[in-house]
Amino acid sequence: MAEPLLDIRGLQTHFHTFGGLVKAVDGVSFDVKAGEIVGLVGESGGGKSVIGFSIVGLIDPPGKIVGGEIRFDGRDIAKLDERAMRRVRGREIAMVFQDPMTSLNPVYTVGRQMDEVLRLHTDLDKAARRARCIRMLEDVGISEADKRLDAYPHQFSGGMRQRVVIAIALLAGSRLIIADEPTTALDVTVQSQILKLMRRQVEDTGAAMILVTHDLAVVSEMADRVVVLYCGRVIERGLTDEIIANPAHPYTRGLLDSIPRIADRQHRLRQIPGTVPDIRSIGLGCSFRARCSRAQSLCAERSPDLAHVRGSLDAACHFPLEEAAR
Amino acid sequence: MNRLLSSEFVYNYRRNIPAVLGSVLVLVFAFLAIIGPFLVWQDPYDVSQLELMDSFKPPVWLEGGDPRYLLGTDGQGRDVLASIIYGARISAFIGLAAMICSCVIGTTLGLMSGYYGGTLDAVIMRIADIQLSFPSMLIALFLMSAFGNGIGMILIALTAVGWVVYARTVRGSTLGEIQKEYIQAARVAGLSDAQIIRRHVLPNVLTPLIVVSTIQVGSFILIEASLSFLGVGVPITEPSLGLLVKEGFDVLFSGIWWTSAFPGLFIMFLVFGINLFGDFLRDELNPRLR
Numbered sequence: 001m002a003e004p005l006l007d008i009r010g011l012q013t014h015f016h017t018f019g020g021l022v023k024a025v026d027g028v029s030f031d032v033k034a035g036e037i038v039g040l041v042g043e044s045g046g047g048k049s050v051i052g053f054s055i056v057g058l059i060d061p062p063g064k065i066v067g068g069e070i071r072f073d074g075r076d077i078a079k080l081d082e083r084a085m086r087r088v089r090g091r092e093i094a095m096v097f098q099d100p101m102t103s104l105n106p107v108y109t110v111g112r113q114m115d116e117v118l119r120l121h122t123d124l125d126k127a128a129r130r131a132r133c134i135r136m137l138e139d140v141g142i143s144e145a146d147k148r149l150d151a152y153p154h155q156f157s158g159g160m161r162q163r164v165v166i167a168i169a170l171l172a173g174s175r176l177i178i179a180d181e182p183t184t185a186l187d188v189t190v191q192s193q194i195l196k197l198m199r200r201q202v203e204d205t206g207a208a209m210i211l212v213t214h215d216l217a218v219v220s221e222m223a224d225r226v227v228v229l230y231c232g233r234v235i236e237r238g239l240t241d242e243i244i245a246n247p248a249h250p251y252t253r254g255l256l257d258s259i260p261r262i263a264d265r266q267h268r269l270r271q272i273p274g275t276v277p278d279i280r281s282i283g284l285g286c287s288f289r290a291r292c293s294r295a296q297s298l299c300a301e302r303s304p305d306l307a308h309v310r311g312s313l314d315a316a317c318h319f320p321l322e323e324a325a326r
Numbered sequence: 327m328n329r330l331l332s333s334e335f336v337y338n339y340r341r342n343i344p345a346v347l348g349s350v351l352v353l354v355f356a357f358l359a360i361i362g363p364f365l366v367w368q369d370p371y372d373v374s375q376l377e378l379m380d381s382f383k384p385p386v387w388l389e390g391g392d393p394r395y396l397l398g399t400d401g402q403g404r405d406v407l408a409s410i411i412y413g414a415r416i417s418a419f420i421g422l423a424a425m426i427c428s429c430v431i432g433t434t435l436g437l438m439s440g441y442y443g444g445t446l447d448a449v450i451m452r453i454a455d456i457q458l459s460f461p462s463m464l465i466a467l468f469l470m471s472a473f474g475n476g477i478g479m480i481l482i483a484l485t486a487v488g489w490v491v492y493a494r495t496v497r498g499s500t501l502g503e504i505q506k507e508y509i510q511a512a513r514v515a516g517l518s519d520a521q522i523i524r525r526h527v528l529p530n531v532l533t534p535l536i537v538v539s540t541i542q543v544g545s546f547i548l549i550e551a552s553l554s555f556l557g558v559g560v561p562i563t564e565p566s567l568g569l570l571v572k573e574g575f576d577v578l579f580s581g582i583w584w585t586s587a588f589p590g591l592f593i594m595f596l597v598f599g600i601n602l603f604g605d606f607l608r609d610e611l612n613p614r615l616r
Contacts, residue, residue: 056514061444090516103507107529116525117515165511 003074004031005208006055006176011068011078013047013054024050024063026232029306034175037202037209039223039240041216041255043276047232048212052178054078055210056093057085072176091121094169096198098181100161104153110137110164111149114171121172136167140197159190163197170201177202180212195222216255220244225312228252231276231287234306238313246323248315250292286318294319338610348602355596359418362411367394370404370412371563377403382577385584398584401577406585409570410592416566417593420477421547424484425539431485432492433535437523439493440500451497454490462487466549470558477560480553484546495538499531533611540604544597551593567593 013025025047032038040048053059055070057077070078077088097103105113114133118124124132130149137145140163153161162182169177179198183191199222202209211222219226219240226243228236228251236249247253254272274291286292289299298318306316310323339345358365368375380403383392391398397406439447457465469483503509504527512522551568553559555575560566565573567589574586 058510058513086516086518088516089514093514095511095514097507097511099507103511105508105512105526105530116517120516168511168515 005034005073006032006210007069007071008051008055009069009071011051011054011070012066013050013059013063014066015063017062024232025054027068028227028229028232028234029068030227030234030237032176032208032210034208035202035206036225037199037211037223039219039226040210040212040229041214041219041226042229043214043255047229048214049180050232051229052095052180052210052212055176055178056089056095057082058089087121090117090174091172092174093176093178094172094174096162096165096169096177096179096182099185100158100165101185103165104161106153109150109152110156114149114164114168117168117171132171133167136171137164139170139201140164140167141193142167158186159194162186162190162194166194166198166201170205170207173205175207177207177209178212179209181214182211183218184213184215191218192221198222216244217259228255233287233316234314235288235317236313236315237306238311242311242313246313246321248309248313248320249288249317250294250321251288252315253321254291286316335610339606342606344602345606348599348604348606351595351599352603355414355592355599356418358411359414362414366405366408366411368405368408370408379403382582382585384582397588400573400585406570406588409565410567410589413565413567413570413589414592414596416477416560416564417547417550417568417596420480420484420550420560420566421543424481424488424546424550425543427481427485428488428542429492429535429539432489433496433528433531435489436493436496437500437527437531440497441504441519441523441527447497450493454493457487457490463549463552466553467556467558470553475558475561477564480550480559483553484549487549488542488546491538491542492535495534496531499534500527503527503530537604537608537611540600540607544600544604547593547600548597 008031009029011025011028012023015022015024028047028051030038040051042048050059050063054065055072055077057080059065065078068078069076072088072092077085080088104110111130111133114136115129118129118132122129133149134145137148142148142160142163148156153164156164166182177198182198183194186194195218198209201207211219213219223240226237226240227234228243228249230251236243236247236252238248243252244256247256251272254270257270258272260269272291277287277290285300285302286295286304289295292299296319302318304316304318306314309315309320363369370376380392380395380399381401383395383399383403384390385398385406386393386396388398395405395407397410399405400409435450439450466483466487469486470479473479473482509522509526512526517525547567550559550566551571554566554568555572557572560569562569570589571586571593574582574584574589578586
């Protein structure tokens, strides 16, 4: 099996705040292979976005990567200095953001913003850069790309803008794309178009993608593998199909149960009781125990480690769910 | 050009009478300051053109007025209108130059303060706070009396007074802009901090800068006039409007009011016009008020 493109081992990103040390990401490990989409799932405050920004080395004080490795293409990019990291950003790793309304600079034309990336990361001349921008816009499904290149962001709709943002992310031929809630701010109909587009782009270019989202429905449609985060830790990971069908961790089960299904209308949606605890107040034991119906005394004494359960599934639970017939 | 003329900006401008009035005033004064010296027959600072016989002539519409001197003359027989026109050039130059200096320095500090935050931000903003706790006239007065007068010195004093407004305005706008994802996107794209500040933050904070700059020119002209009136401003060889008022003020109580009143009125209308236009720009360019 090929070496994974991105291999995160024991990543720890901590924030030193007035209220104490916040372990936003606490010993997270997962890998991403070329041509693969990995979904990072969890509730807000689970540390999903912090992982994304840790990978590109843009954690601002008071935050800091205090431990672990981020091996990208064989080298540990967490240890690179700012200069070297700037060459990785944009060229090797690109990012797509949540809100297409603010992720483009309002004062420049779309073409100029695309050109900026190419100017920074390639040696192409002006005409070649423009040709590439036009081709890229066409690839993401924007018609009359030649004309649209000279339009300003406010002349695009939300969905079109997100296409532009994706085009910019793909422009420099990045091998890893981190999409941080890329469809959360969009209409549902536009959402599926954008998801299909991203899926196709990943397949065409052979790039890898990390899809950060709170939406398991999006993940089940897109991702090959899923990493479920809770309070800064990986709580379950495995192939998407297996996790969706038979999760081993009660939290994943809870997330799945809270997705509305049009098919069974008579059931009330089940929710996970309680809210995500303050990361600082967990102490010993499993971070999910307060909200877990299966919690026993062991759960308060010892924090479970990620361990193999069955098939492709690893879960951090003392009492993982059996393979249930549903 | 056609696009500009049919824009909403021009549409609103035409319907805003104070704005039109203000900009007309500013244009008239700018016109006078630029080509005025070619319109008046006397260079008030060329001694060979002065006639001591003509001293303290009243304005032309009063008894004893001389048609050569529309607004009367001063003690050396200088035409008050010519003096005003020459003085307006100096006042306008000082106002604009001080605006540019304080804009460059204040904007740079404001951008750095807002973008980097932390200690740098705290230091810059505390200096600004300290400075704001003193009246700007007092600071300028102190600097001028401590380090001597002259146009260069006035520019330094006005810049020292004026940068704060820019720094605070720009810092505020910068804080708003860097929240937006396009700044994050630019960082992820691999741009350096300097590139991001120059290419992405600066163009987005320009609008409030234009408004502040307009108002600042007016207030700089006023401060300069006050300093000159108090005798710590421009040297007597380069008389600005404020110095004309001061010179005239010495003889005001002997009934010769025109040598100080006309330069004073001129300053008033000039600053009034600038402020009217500045208010219009503020209303028009501030997205929160639309």
